[in-house]
Amino acid sequence: MPTSAPWDSLWIDLSVATMDGAATGGADGYGAIADAAVGIKDGRIAFVGRRADLTDAPDALATEVHSGQGGWMTPGLIDCHTHLVYGGNRAREFEMRLNGATYEEIARAGGGILSTVTATRAASEDQLLAASLPRLDSLLAEGVTTVEVKSGYGLDTDTETRMLCVARRLAQVRPVEVRTTYLGAHALPPEFKNDPDGYIDRICAETLPAIAEAGLADAVDAFCEGIGFSVAQTRRVFETAKRLGLPVKLHAEQLSNLGGARLVAEFGGLSADHIEHLDEDGVAAMAEAGTVAVLLPGAFYALRETKLPPIELLRRHGVPMALSTDNNPGTSPVTSLLLMLSMGCTFFRLTPAEALAGITRHAAKALGLDDRGVIAPGKRADLAVWRIEHPAELAYAIGLNPCMAVVNGGVVRKPRVEAGAA
């Protein structure tokens, strides 16, 4: 009676970028293994190493044997900061900016986020789902296996709840893991005009407790900025999140330095995001707290920012750096995570290895996930296979998508999900 193979599947004929700095001392930054083999059992990595170290023939070790055709395998990509679910678009605002208006002027004039709030409040759950799927499909085509999705365009309890329900539904109709973040403190809704403290009262007393009770959020975020909320108001939201047992993250130091990074570090927060205006005190506080720096070059590009995030300080203090699309209708209508690799290197001067860690290992850490983001025994078998000769090509090529296969929890899929498939 033939014994059953120990593994469900085995990948060979490829090199592997494990992105597991711990395993390789980060020598090449990729944790690279040439002529490698990756064994998968029950949706988890069972083996990763040299093919020469396999103890038996491939078809004796696995039920399914897959060839990487001489390419490379990386961990599945993780987009750790998106506002993917929303109604409408802001192309007119794009035109206004090209006619000289700034992002802040448009926001202060009641446009910007609030115009998306109007469109999102008017949309049904099914309409929001239909509007979000093409944006998600674009990310999935590039080997993305985990996406974070924020609320923040409802600003009332019903619509914030609806947004997070839609975010959760995305994972039911697409091969992707979705992590949700409540971002009620994103902008001041019209019904609380000139009363930000009253709006924070409602977030802390009504909306956030209701969303936590419903299990709709994995984390809580806020926009700490002159056109957003103060440190004191953000602190109140974080105190409520802490009481409800939810981790925090923060849109911090995007347009100015209010000390948001120090605040999110004080709460042991998962990440500080944007951080163009971050100073060394903030970097040191993040390093101390293990808070990840999430870099958003799409917003930097779309707003034509000139203030670069303090990359050298982040490196010197050992703060993990992640990259993300920040997909949103205003500052970053971006649906390509691979393009963020290119921008992270070209604008922010990350190395290709740092950039790839930014959408794998460090992006997982920004979401508080330690079961993915590296290829190592026991981790989720979330993988992407690329028709490339070296991982640096992923950051080097602009507009080319060399993804040839994606593995979600051990299940192999083609990169492009059938358009419109439910």
Ligand SMILES: N=CN[C@@H](CCC(=O)O)C(=O)O
């Ligand atoms: N800065 C605040 N939030 C989003 C922009 C939201 C919007 O403009 O719609 C961001 O991450 O850039």
Ligand SMILES: [Zn+2]
């Ligand atoms: Zn954002």
